[in-house]
Amino acid sequence: MVLGAEAPSPSVYLSKRGNSIRQHQGTLQEGFVQYAANKYHVTDNPEGIINLGTSENKLCYDLLHARLTRPDMLYVEPSLLQYSDWTGRTFLREEVAKFLTHYCGSPKTLNADNVVVMNGCGSLFSCVAAVICDPKDAILIPTPFYGVITDDVDLYSDVKLFHVHLDCEGLIIRAVILMNPHNPLAEIYTPEEMIAFLEFAKRNDLHAIVDELYMLTVFDESVTFHSVLSLDSLPDPLRTHVMWGLSKDFAMSGIRAGTLYTENRELVEALAQLGCFHGIPGTVQHQVAQLLQDRAWIDNEFLPENRRRLKAAHSFLTGELRSMGIPFLDRPAALFVWADLREYLQESSFQEELNLWRCFLRHNVLLSCGQAFSCSTPGWFRIVFADQHLHLGGLSQHLGGAGGERGRLVFEDGLTFFQKSQEFRLVNDRTNYQYASYSIKNSSRIAEGLVSLDGEAPKPAESLESLIGTLRNQIRSSDWLEKNTPELSAGEDPEILDVFKALLHRARK
Amino acid sequence: MVLGAEAPSPSVYLSKRGNSIRQHQGTLQEGFVQYAANKYHVTDNPEGIINLGTSENKLCYDLLHARLTRPDMLYVEPSLLQYSDWTGRTFLREEVAKFLTHYCGSPKTLNADNVVVMNGCGSLFSCVAAVICDPKDAILIPTPFYGVITDDVDLYSDVKLFHVHLDCEGLIIRAVILMNPHNPLAEIYTPEEMIAFLEFAKRNDLHAIVDELYMLTVFDESVTFHSVLSLDSLPDPLRTHVMWGLSKDFAMSGIRAGTLYTENRELVEALAQLGCFHGIPGTVQHQVAQLLQDRAWIDNEFLPENRRRLKAAHSFLTGELRSMGIPFLDRPAALFVWADLREYLQESSFQEELNLWRCFLRHNVLLSCGQAFSCSTPGWFRIVFADQHLHLGGLSQHLGGAGGERGRLVFEDGLTFFQKSQEFRLVNDRTNYQYASYSIKNSSRIAEGLVSLDGEAPKPAESLESLIGTLRNQIRSSDWLEKNTPELSAGEDPEILDVFKALLHRARK
The missing domain is CATH 3.40.640.10 (Type I PLP-dependent aspartate aminotransferase-like (Major domain))
Known part of the structure; x- marks a missing residue:
């Protein structure tokens, strides 16, 4: 494991198992430690770390607060x-x-x-x-x-x-x-x-x-x-x-x-x-x-509004990715987007992936890199979009006005960086939401399937369709990244279950 | 282990460890299963099982309810x-x-x-x-x-x-x-x-x-x-x-x-x-x-009232034990009394202890027997007193009047039985406590140390003092029951730590 190289030395007070447990480095732990010590807060710590790594939905606190403080609770x-x-x-x-x-x-x-x-x-x-x-x-x-x-x-x-x-x-x-x-x-x-x-x-x-x-x-x-x-x-x-x-x-x-x-x-x-x-x-x-x-609350209040906000936040993030030419998997579910930053690696290695992850962290953005998901190919990142920093208010001005220029992505170490997300940390306090004024400008583009899944700049929807079609099938197995390597994807398209079975057989030998 | 003889047969769906976990019988499990299906309730199930086995303090719900429903919660x-x-x-x-x-x-x-x-x-x-x-x-x-x-x-x-x-x-x-x-x-x-x-x-x-x-x-x-x-x-x-x-x-x-x-x-x-x-x-x-x-709440409301109620409940139970001639360890702490029912065993075995425990259970009183505490000598029981059934209201009338006769202990299978505790299940509902009218009549007797620790009927305090003095020292080690067996207690009084050390040494060999 590349991550967490600086494990603490063994403790004489703990058993072997205890030391192993203590020294266990959750992948990305280094990032969460930094985040815990320097969390972004709109007023108290506006320069702190934005956490796009933890899969939490922070878009509906107002709804939850209202429900969880009713007398029946x-x-x-x-x-x-x-x-x-x-x-x-x-x-x-x-x-x-x-x-x-x-x-x-x-x-x-x-x-x-x-x-x-x-x-x-x-x-x-x-x-x-x-x-x-x-x-x-x-x-x-x-x-x-x-x-x-x-x-x-x-x-x-x-x-x-x-x-x-x-x-x-x-x-x-x-x-x-x-x-x-x-x-x-x-x-x-x-x-x-x-x-x-x-x-x-x-x-x-x-x-x-x-x-x-x-x-x-x-x-x-x-x-x-x-x-x-x-x-x-x-x-x-x-x-x-x-x-x-x-x-x-x-x-x-x-x-x-x-x-x-x-x-x-x-x-x-x-x-x-x-x-x-x-x-x-x-x-x-x-x-x-x-x-x-x-x-009544779930169906009429929480779920519809939650879906609206998630969709808006997802649209914002995917629009950004698209404008930066970063390929990603476009799916209308969960709280994150799986994005392909392989072209920003100087070489295809997990050390390089870690370097990129640390670069984001130095700029106060915490993501999750593919290694944390045992991804076999270096360079993929999970980006959580369900946070108010990413989409709260001021968005249209930002996209349209001078903010558009300020929002251009900053390079450091030659790497694209989501500096922009930090600039949304401004306007809103946590309790005064302005969702109503937000309109999803990019939804039509998303619907067109304008999405690229390899390491290159976005291509027109037409040229991508066949690739997407192929990948969509492979992705079904959830191990599509493995199969997407040259050896496996060149011509052959092994049936998912056969792959499982073969591996299982091998494991049992 | 004698308890829980009817373990379920192994499941093909579970691993060896899983089957071992599933088949694990918590000591007294049989009693808790019956209790769960037939809990005493003052109005809904007045004939249900009274649980004097689980160490819970049920005397102060009114105080807790008042505190836990304040707005800060x-x-x-x-x-x-x-x-x-x-x-x-x-x-x-x-x-x-x-x-x-x-x-x-x-x-x-x-x-x-x-x-x-x-x-x-x-x-x-x-x-x-x-x-x-x-x-x-x-x-x-x-x-x-x-x-x-x-x-x-x-x-x-x-x-x-x-x-x-x-x-x-x-x-x-x-x-x-x-x-x-x-x-x-x-x-x-x-x-x-x-x-x-x-x-x-x-x-x-x-x-x-x-x-x-x-x-x-x-x-x-x-x-x-x-x-x-x-x-x-x-x-x-x-x-x-x-x-x-x-x-x-x-x-x-x-x-x-x-x-x-x-x-x-x-x-x-x-x-x-x-x-x-x-x-x-x-x-x-x-x-x-x-x-x-x-x-303020802890020191002025909860702790003093909790102590008063515990003391009253403890006094009631120990008074009952004393009147039945059951020896017990008299200590002003925790939620239970450790009582010696060895004289009610037909022979000194854990099977007999279990029989006695089941006899209580048949009469809808759940206790904990010594085996559940890995006690080496059969016949000891832990009796929880911190329940309102045991002491709520009507106590003085009960002790003084006709209730005194009704309250006499019922024998079944030749065994003393706490039928009396069931008769206190009457008067009070759960929210209308009457502690103020309750006075601890027996406190002076308790203070006299009128307590017996062997299997015989209570003796005068004088004749007990030397025994208590000896036992008190032995008890300090918490393994006093072991040392109280004839072989160990006859003359020799090994220093606690030496015993520990010898056993430790033996275990490490």
Whole structure:
């Protein structure tokens, strides 16, 4: 691992495992440490670091504040202050089951007994890994992927992720992780694709852990997300486990609430044993249940406005990328854009990617580089757009007037840099939003599919269409970057599942 | 293990570890399952099970409700909804440091950087075990002890507890757990005793994990609790880690907030890595901070009234035990009494102890039996008194009038049974407390030390004094039950630390 070279020396007070845990460098940790010490704030620290690395939705705080301070949220009763069911209190699991039944479009009413609620999906990953795997077993995951899962399944549970692009032998593969919408690609998979993935898992006796954390974060009305819970029947229901949570779709990662839906009672029983380490305060369980059952607020206030703001922020960022000639994957979902900065690397190496990442950081912009997602090709970055700095007010003047010139991208070390984003840090305070005055000027251009996915400057839509068409299919597998290397993409287009199968076979040898 | 004989058969969906986790039977699980399905409620289920097994303080809900519904508790700001420091937010760690400085009587101001806050002390035990031990390493603990710690350090972290009474070889001992006030003995150790324990730990290079969860739950003004944080200096400060939480002292186990204080920065760094699995919602961190800083409420309202109610409940239970001739350990701390029911066993075996425990359960009273605390001698029970059923209103009439006769203990299967406690389930509803009219009639008798610790009927205080004096010293080691067996107590009185040392040496062979 290139990142985090300066690990601390071993402590005599910790065990080998403890030292390994302590010295573990989350990818990008260096950036988050700097960010924690120098956060941007519109008035208090206008020169601080803008965080476009953490996938959080900061666009709807006003809506959330209004809802979370209604009187029903300040509720205490004796049982909420006492120990309770470690899989989540019954009233909450019932609300989650109703919520998922409705928003996942389940053909049957989902059962509250199949719901496990813990303090975040990281905890659920950790627990599921602990009970379906033995130490040193592995879980299959297509790359690139949300890299924190590596730590989620390893730190406590000693389970390894088997990356599709890695050569690795001797591991027992127990499960495959599927993300829909995908992180970091923001790709949305069709029901047919998900069924194909689930059939593959079934044929290989693999658990399928389906991460649908961004299921309500789709901001194009013409695009429909399909939960696997909407399927009439699952290929292998006792090995299919669906994760969801409030962090992304309800923009509250600080509330720590993740849910798992599984028909496998044995798994639920095993998770209940570990649940004592991952409990949610009773009062917060009440609040979450209140929120999930308030369909009027969700459907009429929160979701439509959230989608509008996400769409505007996405349009702004992608417009910027386009004007800079930076290729990116244009998808109307999730809170980030997967962008190709390979042409800004002096050579194709992860050290160079890290240098570029540090260059952004020196200019007070924190991104996530591809290495953090185990991307096999250096030069890709995940850029989070769901922050007010990127789109709040003053945008049209900025684009139209003198700001247009000021906004031109600054080069340093010969690299393009999002200085512009800093210049939006001005006008607004955090509570006085001006969304209404903002119009999405570039939406028509986006709809034209004016997007490039290789390392060159934008081409006309026509010349790109065939490339996009090809890539779109490859991307479905989520390991499209690997397959996009010359050797694999030259002519051959191996069927996804065959690739999985071959790799799985190799891993099991 | 005798308890929980009917473990489920292995699941094909889980790994070996997963099956082991699922099949793990928490001691007393059978009782808690029945309790969950048939909880006593004054109006809804007056014939349900009374839980005197779970150590929760249910005496002060009215005070807590009033405080937790004040407007300062309904507070949301953007950062509370976002990811944050996994050791606890700065504002909370600062409040915890101030709180501990004051209530532990620390000679110096405690440092917020030394505080780690997680969702409960079980999580802290799990994390500390993970980073100071390698898999299969062990932690030394005197028995009897709060048995859940066995699971806390084992389920995720694969660390074993080395009981002082067990023969066990080949383990590497890394730490010793000290509880003060003790659970289940409710014993309060003096600073000199704690220093002796800490010196022992230091001489053997052991971490000392000091559990002070009940530090404010001492309800006799003449008794002073001394936190190890009040010591001028610790023998081995970098290996001394002090745990505290809100579950017991603030009667809110459902809020999930535990704290660790340690000067060892390396340990804090390692814990921070695992903290992502044990996060507390931002809004609850705010609430906890508000509570801890409200010294007027804590000192003038909550603590004095809580102590009064605990003292009354304790007096009632101990009075009952005394009138039944049941010996017990009389200590003005914690939420339970450690009682000796050995004379009700037909033979001295854990199967018989379990039979007795089940007999109580059939009569809808849930206790904790000694086996759950790894007690080496069968027949001891922990009885929680901090529940309103035991002492609410009507008590004086009950003791004095016709109730006195009705209240006589019912025998079934030849066993004494706390039927009486059920008869107090009448008068009060949950919100209309009548504490003011309750006077502690038996306090003078308690003060006389009228308490017996062997299996016979109560004797006059005089004849007991020498026995109590002897036992009091032995009890200090927390493994007094072991030493109280005929072989050990006949004449010899080995020095505590020598026993520890010998056992440690044996374990390390």
